[in-house]
Amino acid sequence: MTADVADRAAVPVISFRGIGLTYPGPPPVEALRPCDLTVDRGEFVAVVGPSGSGKSTFLNIAGLLDAPTSGTYALDGIDTGALRDADRTSLRGLRIGFVFQSFHLLPQRSALENVMLALVYDGTPRRERAGRARQALTQVGLGHRVHALPTRLSGGERQRVAIARALVTEPSLLLCDEPTGNLDTANADSVLGLLDTLHNAGMTILVITHDPLVAARAKRTVTIRDGVLSVSDTAMSQVEP
Template identity: 65%
Template sequence: MTIMVNSDATLLLRTVEPKQTDTTPLIELDRAGMTYPGPPPVEALKPVQLQVYGGEHVAIVGPSGSGKSTLLNLLGLLDEPTTGTYLLDGQDTSTMKEAKRTRLRADKIGFVFQSFHLIQHRTATENVAIPLVYQGIPGRRRRAVAQQKLKAVGLGHRLDAFPTTLSGGERQRVAIARALATEPSLLLCDEPTGNLDTDTTYAILATLDELRSQGLTLLVITHDMEVAARAERIVTIRDGQLHEGAG
């Protein structure tokens, strides 16, 4: 990875040689930035270029208020950049209508959050099946897919358990299974171990390592350097700017 600063002080990040055979990045931010309207306007993410190739495991680290959430929202197609462009799997999302962005997000991206966001009165299987409802998949097929994903993360014995009866680690595994239900190309993890104890954290990280070994692209946003150290690349965000390395 090389870092360059152009004449208008925009920070550019470029990958030298990807390990993958793909020549098109899965993620490509091209001078993408985010400014929230004021008064006064707040430049939460300064214009940057970032490339992530299929199959990479990248950690984004930084303190609170550094711009991590803004970056996550851009990468997850929850917000649009106010400057520059964002290409996801070669598709320019900045020119898309909202319906197409929503469909692309559902097809390409899975989300794992710190707080799990499970529906308490639904079983593990029902929680995992929720994204499949929006894809129009029939009920019997949804249940089969959901149970297969739960078994894949080691929860084959908890298929009909409610979140209130699950440990923190088990709830996070349900959340991971739900994120995988639609067979995404990219898994975005926002502090995925933030609410877990040390032993459970290692178990969840091992699960993520296994997913990475199967070819899934992982982008993990964290403040925990032990979590970040599992990634192939670490990118630090500070004051809305990205810097390659742990900084």
């Protein structure tokens, strides 16, 4: 391992220091109270909590979709609060891959074309896009379905396309919001197995979920309740649901 690679591996992917978000009133709403959190490279972390607890606020801050009203957020060692809006958008596109409950695939585009779209905005030369998209689809087990339309794919396959689209830019963080929420049991287990494989290969994964079976796959748990974040170092698989 070179010194540069070793140095990068030592830098947390996510570092929250006093991060909070209060929506202006009247009355003001403290959606996420000031908190600290570190997610190291290669971790698989689940964020759990009831509806309205602050999970969506946490997701939006971690994903650079919303700016916190207090504290500092470093992504890959980069102080995101010091960036201009355009630079934050660029950093989000380069360093974070998003996977949502709804797959957000274009129905009239093939699996390959849907994945290629992620490369349009990151400066990848046109001649390289198809090859990289095909490689990402192969990585998620869909190398044989590159030309299929989403309407011809199962729910699990559509989510795999969405994961390939998130991976194709080689992000530092895979940020998943209820990734199995629209899937039946068999497809959900297949997608969770894929997340396990990605984590074992070194991907940093953060999953927002209300499902204890999904959270059980993570190695560490963050709980949010009434805007208060707490961290457990015990894997959910060792905790009673």
